[in-house]
Amino acid sequence: MIEWSSTTIKAFQTTLLDWYDKAGRDLPWRHDHEPYHIWVSEIMLQQTQVQTVIPYYERFMAWFPTVTALAQAPEERLLKAWEGLGYYSRVRNMQRCARQLLADYDGQWPQTAAELSDLIGIGPYTAGAIASIAFNEPVPAVDGNAYRVFSRLLEIDADITKPGTREIFEQAISRIMSTDRPGDFNQAIMDLGASYMTARQPDTAHSPVKAFNQAYLDGKELDYPVRTKKPRPQPVDYVAVVTKMGPDWLMTQRGSKGMLANLWTVPLIKLTDLDVTTDDSAADLISAVRQYFKQEYQLILTATTLAVRPVTHTFTHQKWTIQLLQGQVEPAELAFFAGERVSPTDLATLPMPKVQAKIWDRYRQADPE
Incomplete structure (x- = not known):
C-alpha cells in the first residue's frame, strides 16, 4: 500500500473537491443536509443504480415525508413504495429504525457514526455517510466506490470480501480525507467511482485525479480492488400459473419470512414440489x-x-427459471x-416483486388482451 506525504494528501483533497464543486452530480437528496433524506437515499442506493433510485426517492418522500410518517405507514403501502427495488428487508428495517428513533431518541437523529450504528439497519457505510454529510463528522463512508477508488489510488491489495479489510480502508481514508468538508469528500469519492473510476471500463486518462492513481500509473488498474469471486447463484426451477377465477386474478401472498416476504405473486410452485423435471412433457407438467x-x-x-420463453430472475444466492402456464379455476x-381473488382494478394496489413484473410482461406477450 502506498503511503502519501502530507503534501500529496493536501494536493489530492484540493484537486478532488475542486472537481466536485464543478462537476458533482445534482441529486435530489443533495439539496440539503437533512439526515432523513440522506438515510433514505443511501438505503435505496444499495444494490441499485442512481438513475433508477431518483423516481423512487421522490415518490417515497411524497408518501413518507418525515420519520414519523414512515414509522406509521401501513406495511402494504410501504412495500408498494419499494416495489421493484428488491431486497425488501431494507425497507422493513427502515420502518423499524424510524420507530426506534421515535421511541428511543424522541425523533432526533444521533450525530456521530458510532451512535448511528446503534440504529436498526444502519451499518458502517450508511452511518459514515449520514454522519459526514449531515453532521460534518470526518469519518469515511466505505462502500464499493470507496473500495475501488482507494484500492487503485493506493494499490491496497487486501481482499475486500474479507471482514477485516474494511478497517484497513477506513484507516487509510481517514488519513487522507478532508476534515473541513468530510461530507463533500465522501460524496466526491462516490461520484468519482461512478464516473472515471468504474469497475470495468474506467476512464482514468481523463480523470481529475489521474496523477494520484498509482494502479493506473503502473498499468494494472483493473487488478484492483482485489476480491474473492462469489459463488454462482444456485438454479431453482418454478412454474408460474397465471390463474383466473371468473373475471378476477388469483394472487398468492408469500409468507412473512424468507424471500419476497409478504409480497404478492401469481401461484408459484417449485418444480421439485411437483415431482416433474424440466425434461418432462407439457402434458405431464399440466397434470402435476x-x-x-x-x-x-x-x-x-x-x-x-x-x-413464451421461461422467465429468468437472479437473486443473490438463487437463479429462478420460471415456466408459465395459463389457468382457470x-x-x-x-x-x-x-391468497385472494383480486379484481383487475385492484391488481395495481398490491405490492409485487420485480420477478412478478417479469411474469406479467411475459404473459402479455402470449395473451396481449
Missing part, C-alpha cells in the same frame, strides 16, 4: 400442477401452456389458498 391445486388448494384447475371457497 392440476393435482397440486387439487391437493394443496382444494381447487379444480384447467390449465394450458403459453408459447372453478369458483370455490379459498380456505386452503394463501
